Amino acid sequence: MLDVTRRTADPDEGQATVADTASRPQPRYGTRPTMKDVAARAGVGLKTVSRVVNGEPGVTPDTEQRVQDAITALGFRRNDGARILRKGRTASIGLVLEDLADPFYAPLNRAVEEVARAHGALLISGSSAEDPDRERELALALCARRVDGLIVIPAGHDHRYLEPEIAAGVATVFVDRPAGLIDADVVLSDSFGGARDGVAHLIAHGHRRIGFIGDRPGIHTATERLRGYRAAMADAGLPVDDAWLSLGPTAPERVRTEAVRMLAGPRPVTALFAGNNRVTATVVRVIAGRPRPVALVGFDDLELADLLSPGLTVIAQDAVRLGRTAAERLFRRLDGVDEPPRRVELPTRLVVRGSGELPPAED
Amino acid sequence: MLDVTRRTADPDEGQATVADTASRPQPRYGTRPTMKDVAARAGVGLKTVSRVVNGEPGVTPDTEQRVQDAITALGFRRNDGARILRKGRTASIGLVLEDLADPFYAPLNRAVEEVARAHGALLISGSSAEDPDRERELALALCARRVDGLIVIPAGHDHRYLEPEIAAGVATVFVDRPAGLIDADVVLSDSFGGARDGVAHLIAHGHRRIGFIGDRPGIHTATERLRGYRAAMADAGLPVDDAWLSLGPTAPERVRTEAVRMLAGPRPVTALFAGNNRVTATVVRVIAGRPRPVALVGFDDLELADLLSPGLTVIAQDAVRLGRTAAERLFRRLDGVDEPPRRVELPTRLVVRGSGELPPAED
DNA sequence: TAGAGCCTGGACAACGTTGTCAACACCGGC
DNA sequence: GCCGGTGTTGACAACGTTGTCCAGGCTCTA
The missing domain is CATH 1.10.260.40 (lambda repressor-like DNA-binding domains)
Known part of the structure; x- marks a missing residue:
């Protein structure tokens, strides 16, 4: 039978x-x-x-x-949809980041995915394209799908739109940049300290006129890194000329123009600090085309950075750890841990490879 | 009132x-x-x-x-879950790829996301980690969530497990590698042609002993590229020594070992063809440490490849176009277009930057 | 052999939404 | 004053699953 x-x-x-x-x-x-x-x-x-x-x-x-x-x-x-409707929990979490394809965020995405997987949850991630409206739209769409929790890399500065969601029980953790106008868990890299260390490194190698090219001033990490730059210069008692500073979109054209500008004129900068990986990639190309060596330290590591000549000295963030930490925090919340929101700041690491140790070019 | x-x-x-x-x-x-x-x-x-x-x-x-x-x-x-249950369509699609963080797949992921967004759909993507079981598990989990369609970068060779899903109406498109044992839409890069062109390029620059280091033999693109290598050598009437060939995991240790082996001995290879971006990254490092120049062409482009010295000559695939093409094909299916499964093959592009044009080193 | 207790299996409601359909109020024209 | 039409509103079932609860048959013991 x-x-x-x-x-x-x-x-x-x-x-x-x-x-x-x-x-x-x-x-x-x-x-x-x-x-x-x-x-x-x-x-x-x-x-x-x-x-x-x-x-x-x-x-x-x-x-x-x-x-x-x-x-x-x-x-x-x-049909898991029906199952979820009945059971209440979706066993899924959402991740809103700036760009799935960004070499810095992609590993973070992956790290979050692994933690989610270890907790038996599915990850739904999407790009905000650095647009606050799109961030909001995406985050709320994820909430409508009833994700159990949300990890957000903020594009905007006002996250009060998430208040009803959080009140309704959607655990929320912010990464890389702090939340705006609401109180929530945040996991950050030490942008200020990293930039300060990087600039101090250049100063230690004899530089006095150092340029800073960073992302748009609305972005938290950009201003923090600029603050780090200013702190290092101030610590060394060095004056800062506004012409050495540039915050704005990281489109290659703009970065190129700014770098060229800072390297021209009678008193050009002898070193540059690049505010993130996209800026660094462009600055490296500008410098490569110059007869006179220019020292460079970049924020964020890049693949093959060790193979350039000179090797690229960077302030490295651990994107994987950033993602893992945030995800673990999220799941602790989901497991019912109830404590006040916490701000975690992960250290950065100076990776010495050559470009940051070049001495200032003779005038 | x-x-x-x-x-x-x-x-x-x-x-x-x-x-x-x-x-x-x-x-x-x-x-x-x-x-x-x-x-x-x-x-x-x-x-x-x-x-x-x-x-x-x-x-x-x-x-x-x-x-x-x-x-x-x-x-x-x-509650979109309830809405979906009632309406039948979820307005979401799934993407199973090898690694969300891989610099080749991340842009593909992003490209699919953009197409999905343009069609008002949410994308859920996940990593198979090159493990057929995990691919299957993930794909079926997505089906249980009732994604309307599925894009898969195969890790395994038997996709019959998707037959019930496809029969039930889940549109399915395979990318980067063909489906195994089922008939479905496929979007590929021309791995064979690309590798053949790359190796022919090395031959044109005087090389006779050329090494090939690729991914595991189970992976379609790996064998296709090896086939391209053989075709180019045969076209030029050159013999191939098995010692010049190596397919296997792309872990840096193995690739390093193999590269060193091929470059040693009385009749070392004078050029190397690297089967994908991970292999290339390691081979570049091996070559950089050698006194005698070794020509190199890599499959897949890499960021900063133009800044190495010499610049890295590559066979570039358009990951964005690959993803976009697959996603558009998927949505055409979802719009009800009913035609036999099609196999689309996208051309590759030889990007000349220096490393592939080095002449053979003297014996 | 009767009663108690266990094991298996199924009927039914509920999750939160949308589609169907009917009720109702109001309007204008006869 | 009545009728049909129009426009607004709500009651109800259904989507596919799971939790609750009860029925029926079985075994075991007194």
């Missing part, structure tokens, strides 16, 4: 069965079989199918086998 | 209302308000709320305002 049942579940047999059930309503193409269909085919009740699918006890091996056979024959797959 | 109603819905008033409704069941912390709650508060029927939320016609401005006020006061957000 059992053997016969087993053979019925053979894929080939499954196809054959489609034909002989033409009389009763049969799932059409584009329609998925439901537990009801499985139950009908196996000749059992709906709940019994549910029990089998979820591995709940209280089903005889014989019945279970019949159900399993019906499942494979029909190609049934549980 | 109307004015009074409006004021009742004012957010501040909303708080006050919480207190005076202590008698009837009130949403607790962690519980989201539903349309029923909104309807009760606005003093209208459930369906009217639905109409307002979905911008359907047939609601007077007065009623609509009352509902809107109740919505903001309660912080209501539509």
Whole structure:
């Protein structure tokens, strides 16, 4: 008896069965079989199918086998949407970042994914393209999908739109940049300290006129890094000329123009500090085309940075750790830990490779 | 009268209302308000709320305002899970790739995201980590969430597990590598042609002994590229020594070992062809440490490749176009286009930068 | 052999939304 | 004053699943 049942579940047999059930309503193409269909085919009740699918006890091996056979024959797959609706939790979290393809954020994305996976959750991530409206739209879309938690790399400065969501129980953690106008967990890199160390490194190698090219002033990390720059200069008692500073979009054209400008004139800068990886990539190209060496320290590491000549000296952030820390914090919240929001700041690391140790060029 | 109603819905008033409704069941912390709650508060029927939320016609401005006020006061957000359950379509697609953080796949991911966004769909992407079981697990999890379509960069070679899903109407497109044992749309780069061109380029610059280091032999692109290598050598009438060939994991240690081996001995290779970006990154480092120049062409472009000295000559694939093409194909399917599965092959591009034009070193 | 207790299985409601349909009020024209 | 039409609104079922609860059959013991 059992053997016969087993053979019925053979894929080939499954196809054959489609034909002989033409009389009763049969799932059409584009329609998925439901537990009801499985139950009908196996000749059992709906709940019994549910029990089998979820591995709940209280089903005889014989019945279970019949159900399993019906499942494979029909190609049934549980509808998680309905399951979630019933159970309340979605076992998924959302991640809003600036650009999925950015070499800094992609590893962060991956790190969050791994933590989510370890907790049995699915990650849904999307790009805000540095647009506050799009960030909001995306975050709220994720909330509408009822993600259990949200990790956000802010593009905007006002996150009060998340208040109802947070009040409703959506755990929320901000990464890389702090939240605006709401109180929430934040995981950051020490942008200020990193930039200060990087600039101090240049100063230690004899530079006095140092340029700073960073991202748009609205971006927290950009202003923090500029603050670090100013602190290092002030610590060394060096004056800062406004012409050495430039915050703005990181489009290659602008960065190129600014770098060229700072390197021209009677008293050019002898070193540059690049505020992030996109800026660094452009600045490296500008410098490469110059006869006179220019020292450079960049914020964020780059692939192949060690192979340039000179090697690229950078302030490295640990994107993976940033993502992992944020995700772990999120899941601790989801596990019910209730403590006041915390601000975690991860240290950066100076990676010495050559470009930051070049001496100032003679005037 | 109307004015009074409006004021009742004012957010501040909303708080006050919480207190005076202590008698009837009130949403607790962690519980989201539903349309029923909104309807009760606005003093209208459930369906009217639905109409307002979905911008359907047939609601007077007065009623609509009352509902809107109740919505903001309660912080209501539509539960898309329930909506999806009712409507059937989820307006979301899934993407299974090897590694979200891989510099080749991350832009592909982003490109798919943009197309999805343009079609009003959400993208859920995840990493298979080159593990067939994990690929399967992830793809089926996405199907259980009822994504409307699926884009897969295969890790395994048997995708029959997707047959029930495809039969049930989940549009499926494979990218970068062909599907295994099922008939489906595929979008590929011309790995064979690209590798053949790259190796021919080395041959044209005088090389006769050329090494090939690629990914594991189970991976379609790896074998295709090796086939391209063989074709170029055969076209030039050159013999191939098995010692010059190495397919295997792209872990830096193995690649380093193999490269060093090929460059040693009495008749070392004078040029190397690297089968993908990870291999290239390691080979560049090996070569950089050698006194005698070794020519190199890599498959896949790398950031900063132009800044190495010599610049890195590569066979570039357009990951963005690959992703965009696949996504557009998927949405065409979702729009109901019914035609036999198609195989699209995108051309590669030889980018000459120096490393591939080095002449063979003297023996 | 009767009663107690256990095991298996199924009927039913509920999750939050949308589609269907019918009720109702109001308007203008006869 | 009545009728049909129009425009607004709500009651109800359904989407596919899971939790609750109860029925029926079985075994075991007195």
